[in-house]
Amino acid sequence: MSVSQSAHIHAAIAARNDRSLAAKAIDWIRTRPEGGIAVLFVLVQIACVAGALAFPTSFRYLSEPNIAVLLKSIAPIGIMALGVGVLMIAGEFDLSVGALYSFCAIVAATLSNQWGGDAGAEGASSLAPFGGMLVGLAIGTLAGVIHALVTLRFNIPSFITTLGAMLLWKGATLLYHGAASLRFKPTEPFDTIFDGSLGVVHASIIWFAVFAVIFHFILHHHRIGNHFFAVGGNQKAAVAIGINPTRTKIIAFAIAGFMAALSGIVAGARVGSIQPGGGLGLELVAIAACVIGGHALMGGRGSILGIVLGTCLMFTIQDVLLLLRAPGFYFEMFVGGLIVVAVITNMAIRRKN
């Protein structure tokens, strides 16, 4: 019946596409949740590289060992933050990922060692570490599903459910293994796959990159990713239009649990031993990385690029402070400040829009 009135929309889109690259870049920075942090990240990198070029002997930012260490430090938190970030977009929290990180890694390593997966063991099995890892990942995923079911069945804030779960998994770790550190020197090829290197690039960072790409496609290009945003942004609207929030959130929780387990196992393989208390507090670091990367605490807003940049920026700052021989507490002070500054910047950009 009605004549199409879309001509002006096509015209407007064409006009926008015709603008200069700079105008498009500014537009991107303004509209994307990770826009502000991307600018900050680039500025920090420029400053660091400039500093390293100006003072090659005293500020060894570009030295190979430094780059290797920096990349290694990013990976475990980055992997964990991918899961935490996806769950945050769906509008929920998981405070237990730090405890799960330890628990799943301990279980995986214990089983691997029992099944003869220790590199020093007689008649070492090459499959045992993979078997242990599979169990660890399954436990992480299952834990996520349980968190989801309890949260959704009883309609309580996930903050509470997973606060309880954090203590539960922490206790379970001590119950299962005790407080001693656990040796985890897996056989080949597991060791190369998770602790090998390509030049300065450690295997763990490659895994982070692989999962970041996978998650990018799931979150921004797959139907389920769209449902995460919808349920986290306005659950009532999502339900009214036919999205099943229970199913969507169970998947998001499961992803967070899976990634927590994966990060624990990857970190354990790199270090060669697992501390039962090693993951405590990491959940807050992961949430901080997401918030710095532009995620909204209330859900519905965020991106994989933001998580990656947030994590990288945090550890770049840690690295710079180490290079400057600043005491460790400066890192926490800086990250604390960074969280607040990042959120203020994001808000300011959005308000201007």
Add this chain to the structure above:
Amino acid sequence: MMNASTAKVEVIAPREPRSPGVKPAGTPLLEMRNIVKRYGAFVALNRMNFHIGENEVVGLLGDNGAGKSTLVKMMSGINPPTSGEIYARGGKVALNCRADSEAAGIETIYQDIALVDSMPITRNIFMGREITNRWGFMKHKAMERTAIEILGSAVQISGIDDPEKEVGFLSGGQKQAVAIARAVHFKRNILLLDEPTSALSVRETEHLLGYVRDLKSEGTSSVLVTHNIYHAFQVCDRFVVMSHGAKVFEARKEDTTIEEVTDHVIRT
């Protein structure tokens, strides 16, 4: 203690409501019989009967809190009844979730809009019904193309020229227009409009009312919930007036007048 609570239940049990009504001619597209909806002790729908026939526009009228939106959400599947029966084309159905109502060919423009502010217009339009390949990955280009087409038809939305704009940045009327455009695009047998014009300009309102009239000839029946009886008289074939969760008046357009309908809305 036991006695007291049993007695209380009897007090709040639905009274037998007056049930005025127009008998459905032929098999209705959708029929609700004896619908009761309770929220705790509160009875939001009290043995409500309602039907939508083929090729008709039904005006659903009534005071604030009469239960119009409760009924609309029930037909949309997101607010199942406490008791009562629902029939789609004569067959008994349960509308327990949105998928059920979608299967019955029902599409809704909700009173509270039901858009996600933090998502772009295109993503909102295709929320839950994304155009994907067989692996579930979205076809962004196809969705954008359709979104542009949708935004240009149905209601002409002033000032929207970017389908990638976040809905949170739109004005109230623009948001409502997006919600309308979405429902109109996916409509099949029945379109439910719950106060769709509350934020629209005069021109856009006229356009939408005209559109509802045209839909009828294309085979889509509508239910129009509105407080504006003049709008209802422009497009509706039948009027149902609700009060306190029950039907208090029902008449075909040719059997009644604006004055009579207005009187029933005000009086009850």
